[in-house]
Amino acid sequence: MKIMCKKLLALVLIGVMLLSVFAGCSKQQSGAGGDTLVITVVKLGYGDEWLRSIAAAYEEKTGTDVKVISKIGDAGLSAIKGEMQSQVSETDIFFTRAQEFFKSIYKGGVNIGGTNYDCEFADLTDVWNSVASEGEGKTIKEKMDPAFEEYYNVDGKYYGLPWANGIMGIVRNKNVWDKLGLTDEDVPRTTEELFALCDRVKALGTAPFIYSLEAEYYSSVAPVWFSQYEGSESMAYYNNGLDPMGENSFNLYAYDGQVEALKVIDRLVDKDNGYQHSISSSSSFTDMQSVFMLDEALFCVNGAWLETEMGNAYYNTNIDFIKMPIISSLVNRMETVSDDETLSAVIRYVDGEGEAPAGVSQEDIEIVRDARRNSYTRSGFDHTALIPAYSNQLDTAKDFLKFMCSDEGLNIYYEATNGNQLPIENTAGYDRSVEISTFRRSVNEVLAEGYICEYDGYVKAKVYAIGGVSRYWYNGSNNFVRALLDGSTPEEICAKNNKYLQNNWSSITGY
Amino acid sequence: MKKQIKRILAGVVVGAAVLAVVGCGKQKQEQPKLETSVWSTYNTTKVIQQTGRNEAYQKQDGALSVQMMQNEYEGAQLIVTAGEDLTYHLIAGILENENGDVFPAENIQIYHQKYQTIKTNYNGDEAFQAGDSIPDMLLPLDIAVNYGENTISANQNQGITVEFHSKDVPAGVYTGSFTLELNGEKTEIPVSVEVWDIRYEGRRQFQSCFMIYRDELIVGEYSNSDEVVAAYIEKLLEYKANPFVVRTYYTPENYAREAQWIFESENGNSLALPVDLHLDYQVYVDGTVSEPAQMVVDYIRALVDISTEELNYVQYLYFYPSSYDEADVVEGRWDPATELYREDGKLQKTLELAIQQLEEDGWFARQTPEFAQQMKDAILTIPVVFTNVNFVEEWVGELNATFCPYLSLYNNTSVLNQYQDAAMDHSNGDLWAYTCSGPVDPYPTFHIDDKILDMRVCGWMEKAHGITGYLYYKVNNYAYLTNAPSDEYIDLYGTPARYYEVNGDGFLFYPGRYYSSDEPFGTVRLAAYRDGMDEYDMLCVYEHLLQEYAQEQGITDFDFNAYVDDLYSTLFTGVVAKQSDEALYAARAELAQRILTLKNQGTLRYDPADGETVQISALPEGQEAVVIRSEYKDKDENVGAKTKMFRPSYKAKVSSMDGAKTLRFTYENTGTEDITMQIVLVTKDMEKVTVDTSYCGVGKTRQVKVNLSDAEVDLADVAEISLTFDNVQTNDAGQVVLLPDKAFTVYDFFITK
Secondary structure: OOHHHHHHHHHHHHHHHHHHHHOOOOOOOOOHHHHHHEEEEEEEOOOOHHHHHHHHHHHHHHOEEEEEEEEEEEHHHHHHHHHHOOOOOOOEEHHHHHHHHHHHHHHOEEEEOOOEEEEOOOOOHHHHHOOOOOOOOEHHHEOOOHHHHHHHHHHOOOEEEEOOOOEEEEEEEEEHHHHOOOHHHHOOOOOOHHHHHHHHHHOOOOOEOOOOOOOOOOHHHHHHHHHHOOOHHHHHHHHHOOOOOOOOOOOOOHHHHHHHHHHHHHHHHOOOOOOOOOOOOOOHHHHHHHHHHHOOOEEEEEEEOOHHHHHHOOOOOOEEOOOOOOOOOHHHHHOOOHHHHHHHHHHHHHHHOOOOOOOOOOHHHHHHHHHHOOEEEEOOOEEEEEEEEOOOOOHHHHHHHHHHHHHHHHHHHHHHHHOOOOEEOOOOOOOOOOOOOOHHHHHHHHHHHHHHHHHHHOOOOOHHHOOOOOOOOOOOOOOOHHHHHHHOOOHHHHHHHHHHHHHHHHHHHOH | OHHHHHHHHHHHHHHHHHHHHHHOOOOOOOOOOOOEEEEEEOOOOOOOOOOOOHHOOOOOEEEEEEEEEOOEEEEEEEEEEEOOOOOOOOOOOOOOOOOEOOHHHHHEEEEEEEEEEEOOOOOOOOOOOOOOOEEEEEEHHHHHHHOOEEEEEEOOEEEEEEEEEEOOOOOOEEEEEEEEEEOOOEEEEEEEEEEEEOOOOOOOOOOEEEEHHHHHHHHHHHOHHHHHHHHHHHHHHHHHEEEEEEEEOOHHHHHHHHHHOOOOOOOOOEEEEOOOOOOOOOOOOOEEEHHHHHHHHHHHHHHHOOOOOOOOOHHHEEEEEEEEEEOOOOOOOOHHHHHEEEOOOOOHHHOOOOOOOHHHOOOOOHHOOOHHHHHHHHOOOEEEEEOOOOOOOOOOEEEOEEOOOOOOOOOOOHHHHHHHHHHHOOOOOOOOEEEOOOOOOOOOOOOOOOOHHHHHHHHHHHHHHHHOOEEEEOOOOOOOOOOOOOOOOOOOOOOOOOOOOEEOOOOOOOOOOHHHHHOOOOOOHHHHHHHHHHHHHHHHHHHHHHHHHHHHOOOOOOOHHOOOOHHHHHHHHOOOEEOOHHHHHHHHHHHHHHHHHHHHHHOOOOOOHOOEEEEEOOOOOOOEEEEOOOOOOOHHHHHHHHHHHOOOOEEEEOOOOOOOEEEEEEEEEEEOOEEEEEEEEEEOOOOOEEEEEEEOOOOOOEEEEEEEEOOOOOOEEEEEEEEEEEOOOOOOOOEEEEEEEOOOOOOOOOOEE
């Protein structure tokens, strides 16, 4: 009898287990295998080796299988977007450029497979508030660069984590610089000094700048000069979707700095000035970068990905970043500085060199100091890691992200990218034995200095996130560099943008 | 042993139950048990299948009651909230009026509402949430019964729509009851149908273009035969929507035959010219008429040949060259569109070519002079519909296009004024609108996660604003899911979002084939459009009667809107509907009474002249002539942000506006620049609220009527009206400069109470 009871019990238990497996959950996912963590990453300028390295380390540490799927370039971005929209993906973590990140958050609840979720992305607030690894003593939020913490904070909640942190600005080819006999004194402090330098370089038979019209980055750095001109308070209005008076109106393109920034770009790209390499209007972006790396131009507006993207062929090419010069028309805002020479002297002073020029008010010095804090622009804000709310591996996915943010994960990232750093403090410090290039060192120094214009196209202010207002002069207008080359003036481009917003304001703000 | 086994089994079963409960991270909450109830609500309310928000609906007794014109469809709905699983049926009874007339049984159609469950609310209308099952498809109940779909699960709502068609039905109040069966138990449902003695006579005025894609019919109906296409056309016409069939086998001959067939219905009033002109279109190539140009002429000719003085088909013809669709936002279309539509541009030359070939053929010579001229005018004024997402200032008022922008653009009065003026000056008064994936809430849409009240009120808006046509890009998206492989399966009865992130976009029908029906099934969304068109027609009936009355009374400045503005103000502001189903039905009923009073008694039930009109400003002599000078506000007289943002203004002190419903004034543009102004109310505490905008071209006069019912200010506190103006513009050299002076004459300000 006992044996029979035991057999019966065993059979029933097996049946119960089968029942609970199949009857318990309203949603089952097919795919890679029950406990495999599936990660899909877009492979752009930063590559994907860093992620594979982190995944391998995580596998070893936890025994969890991790499958990394790469999608390449713009086509990869589109594919990931489609996969996210389908809401039936196997992916547990997306590493992508989430250009509609805030829009999706504001959209609110979704119903997937019969289950309601507050958001299509998993709430990662608990991850941000956790200590990534025992002994670190700080939560991920406390380790996070304040600019990124502010960026990702949506009413006290977080739905993503950054997976890149870089800068954009003026990259200098040091070989060319040295060959032209230029010294530190020749680094331009103002845009007028920059144009004077361009004239000198041109006269010496070298292209001052090079870019690719097909994929130009002048539009990405124009906000630096916009921000320099306007100052922090005014830029705070703009970033929050307000007009120059700090009010809610369509006048988002009535800022003086928007015109002034375009005037600088206009002068740089104007063919009559001859400041750009001859291949600029016809070359692909990667070809242009190669030409630059082969010492055929002095400067290139580019980003921290440059070296990674160009691979080993140009490893340790002698390139670095210089500060973007301060926009000379800043004198319009100042009472006691009216010429470029004095402006340059004030800049030297706020850089910690020399004395404050006589007769310059403290107020004007602060205007320049404020402007100097915008010497590069950030790249990487929108490089977001997020977990779809319906993931069956929610806890594991969060754990993986915590690992990525841990000192160990940060070190793996650092090593795999030859010195790139996430905007998260490494409490243990980076492994200094890792050989990093001149360029990478230059980038890290910039990041450490912090003189970065925190500007991105995809921000949480609703007029941008939902209303779709472009922060790069695309409102009712084409790419402004092309428009300038076609003969449009900066005033005309800004006026066109403002008029577009005026005429369509009720539709834009219909949310 | 048996007891022991039982105990073991019992324990294991309990354990299994525990396991099943803890197995999932998320569990649907247990709902409290409901009592089965039968109720009703406005037919313009979508009642979701879930019962959790039933308290939010305006519940009425379980009865069906409609009021309607003759020759109209009007619906009502019953809602069954099931306390248990139910099988139901609703059987129509006999409805009889006081004279013994019976409402024809064949004019009563009962529908089982079928639901679409949305994953996300993309529209933004807060009435709906992710996961809601929203009624959309109207499945005839007899078919639902045949397919066993007349069931209601416990704790769910089930909507039943009943539509009445008053074709050939004498006026009167028809009453009776229908029988509702729930699991065999019968309940009598009182029914009342009041048919007003009002009828729209003749062919409808409001034009439309609803596109049927023949290739996608194969996916939904397993056939795209002429018969299937015809079924879709007929169904659309039933809903007062005019078809444009996108297909490749038109010839002028079969096109003309189809036109005649469509026009057998008085809802048929819009014939699409079935030619698309590519972006490189030329009227002539190497001195010879191009093939597409000749095709356009041939199709026009086909309609000319079947036209008579009684029925001129060309007067109902329109052209929608879809290659120029949304040319303001689609790359590469801007310049070709300008070339196509500009005065003396390619389109105008094409129409002139048609005239020329008819002349050469001697067609005009063979007609009466009056008909010949009528035909020439008709050809030269064929509306050429131009869809734009945004307001493009350099196009509006310059191109010879029938503008068809996003409906939402008309919400800005100054923009609407410009479109209206452009329509009068360049397009024979034709002005269209469209919606698709955009706009979204609060504007009327065909989205599933939007209220249908908005689309119904749209008919009133269109009449008020002089919008004469509407375009919708596809009624049968059966084949394409955005961002999905082309062979991805689409459940045509269960996939609400097919085109990007929009629920319901691109489909207003469901295929009939699955249910062995030879015709497609409509939706509550399409029914709302039809009902809005019914009200548009009712307004036309009233307008016609008032025109006759005005003539008799010698009223010279007859303005139809003045006689219905009070109704409009209860329904919408701009193109945003007010969220009151009750107001809609009240306005409709009141409109009917006004028609009947004028028709039967020859008097006005509502005369705008009777309202209290109060003058709130008395402009001193000379002050009415105004000059607005632009100014520098930045230091050193330059155009900076402050100068750009500054708005010079004209201010008029006013006495109390307490209780005002509308603000009225008139102004005349006596300057050399067009005027666009914002109308701002300023309180004693200097709080400023913009209530409207206005536009007036050079040499023109504009009468402004501002609806104050939604003004976000205490009108009793208003001390001043400020008319504010742009300060700067971009000149031809591309510089932002101060605007030239503006000059206008403004007349006193009035309010109506």
